[in-house]
Amino acid sequence: MAAAAAASSSSTASPKTTTERRGIPGAEFVEDVEIYLSQTGLDVNSALAFLQERLQQYKLVEMKLLAQQRDLQAKIPDIEKCLDVVATLQAKKGTGEALIADFEVSEGIYSRARIEDNDSVCLWLGANVMLEYSCEEATSLLRKNLENAKASLEVLIADLQFLRDQVTITQVTIARVYNWDVHQRRIRQTSTSSTAKDSIT
């Protein structure tokens, strides 16, 4: 088994882990369980406890990232709807007719509005702030927000993928440490029962 361990550790010279990504610690890949346990100086139960705790931490971070992802995924269609409205208003500008729209005054109550030809719209920027922009400025601001949201979402998705990989590595390591321990116990058991047999005979 020592020869196999040596062979497996020499075959892959590529970097085995990224140490961390944006605050998420990377999971160390274990080439050989015995070497890992002697390097860290932990016994099996401590190693398993440490790995389980790591797994819990990963799960917490995963939930946080998933919540952020849901928020972003809701924000993007909203921005697209705003762009649609501004585009419609701009299209109406040329024709000279007013846009008549039914809007929600309160839940379940709608009223009719007559939107005259004008060059500006007001955009809600958050934090109780609303600014007036020309249609073109509004379109470019909304487009920029949309780009930022989509870029943030991509980064978030990459973070989640990295995190899930670390979770998988940790789960596999836990299984291997546990199995190694079971294997060791079995070996010890067969050796003690054979020495018992020898002493009886």
Added chain:
Amino acid sequence: MQQGTGASETEVTWEDQQNINKFGRLNNRFHELEDEIKFAKEAIDNLEDASNELILTDEEVVRFQIGEVFAHVPKEEVETRIEEMKEVSSNNLEKLEEEKESVVAQMAELKKVLYGKFKDSINLEED
């Protein structure tokens, strides 16, 4: 999906770990795609219903939802808009279905590789 390695002496190499990780990522993407495909199909159904209603109605001006308000839009323009939206939605659906097929194929490949090495020690099925 469980990814346990059983009580055998098979060594897990870095390459194996990378394959297992890739399988996990693909499986997640597969479930996401299934949800997205469900939404896309619902959207197309809604657009179909909308265009059917349009044909039946005899009003000249239709209240069409743009953003959060319902704008009064002439019927022909609404028809055009709905056609465009249906076009976009069905292209989107096609792309999603293609991606799903590719993901399923990659997962099948990885299953062969991983079951080949680990046999019973690994479980790659849905629970």
